[in-house]
Amino acid sequence: MDNFTFYSPTYFAFGKGTENETGKYVKKYGGHKVLIHFGGGSVKRSGLLDRVKASLDAEGIAHVELGGVKASPHADLVYEGIELAKKEGVDFVLAIGGGSVMDSAKGIALGVKYDGDFWDFYCGKKGPVTEALPVGCVVTIAASGSEGSTDSVVTLVTEDGHQYKRCADGDILRPLFAIMNPELMMTLPPYQTASGLADIFAHCLERYFSHTKDCELTDRMLEAVMLTIIKEGRRVMKNPNDYEARANIMWAAMVAQNNSTGVGRAQDWGTHHMDNEIGILYGASHGAGLALLFPYWMEYAMKANGPELFVKFATRVFGCQNDFEHPEVTAMEGIRCVRQFMNELNMPATISELGGKEEDIPVMVENMFHGAPNHGNFVKLTPEIAAEIYHMAL
Secondary structure: OOOOOOOOOOOOOOOOOHHHHHHHHHHOOOOEEEEEEEOOOHHHHHHHHHHHHHHHHHHHOOOEEEEEOOOEHHHHHHHHHHHHHHHHHEEEEEEOOOHHHHHHHHHHHHHOOOOOOOOHHHHHHHHHHHOOOOOOEOOOOOOOOOHHOOOOEEEEEEEOOEEEEEEOOOOOOOOOOEEHHHHOOOOHHHHHHHHHHHHHHHHHHHHHHOOOOOOHHHHHHHHHHHHHHHHHHHHHHHHHOOOHHHHHHHHHHHHHHOOOOOOOOOOOOEEEEEEHHHHHHHHOHHHHHHHHHHHHHHHHHHHHOOOOOHHHHHHHHHHOOOOOOOOHHHHHHHHHHHHHHHHOOOOOOOOOOOOOOHHHHHHHEEEEEOOOEEEEEEEOOHHHHHHHHHHHHH
8 A cells, every 4th residue: 555645524414304404504604695506406496496595594694596507517617617706706606506516616616716827727837736615515416426535526628619627626525525415316317327427436446457456445445436326226127216315325426536546556546538539529428428438448458457356357346257367358258247237337338439539549549649749547548449449349
């Protein structure tokens, strides 16, 4: 295990009706005027926005609103939010939604406190983030784990139409509190639920496949989260109103991404960077892109690094029988099980299913390595290797 530091100050309010306590937590953390940030009309139609606003009103907390966050949040709305927050004298940013809303809210929070262009922290000119408005969130989707993480992912669209999805991070960006009511996820379409499950599973894989030795505790924690997602994911896909399954999945999403499962070990994240380009080019959800890519990345990584870690994964997570004489057979069986589980979730298995073509691959590779030459750790991705994996997944 490597040396590490770990700081996770988020206060979690978990359970039924907790969104009605939002104002209390904003007040606890010093908020006087709040920017409420959200996505589409679902928070309005469900009455969630009104319940949150009523809780703020009950505590005497002023608020302004900014909706319109899309999947893979765009920088233009972040710029709009920064301008609005400064104009209105906002001192707290409250996200109501899933990962995209939370990431956009974090971008606004850091931008208000920075004199330059907030994108400096995403393109690598500045970082990590050390100053930002406080952020809180009401979580409506179990997927990204942004409610407990230091990260914010935003997409910039340039004047010539190119899109670049990049990440900023810093301990200051962890939400001070997260309201987590599993009931809020019961109306999600099956595709969004499934995409979230795939996203959570992928966050575990990015940490599990590591060259760092003797990380037994975090190995076991990651295995526990993955086993939970397999079991509870199957339950919730059959019965979307299963509160206990939703509750276990919602907490698993946070545990998978607040980095308690990743301390002391090198992490990979190359597949996430590859998926960014799939999301940009084909509009696939983050979870869907990860679901199709990971089995192919695993095949490449197993051949490049040997089967040992993949055998452990196959036997511990999916209960595969260990073929001691032919470990690569066991390793491939574990990879097959990942592919089968993603198929159960009705996730795509190839880029072609999303409309991908051979000629798209050079474009994805070029954009992926533009201004960000290093990707991956367990597998050090080069443009050639990334292209090979894209071809495998086509």
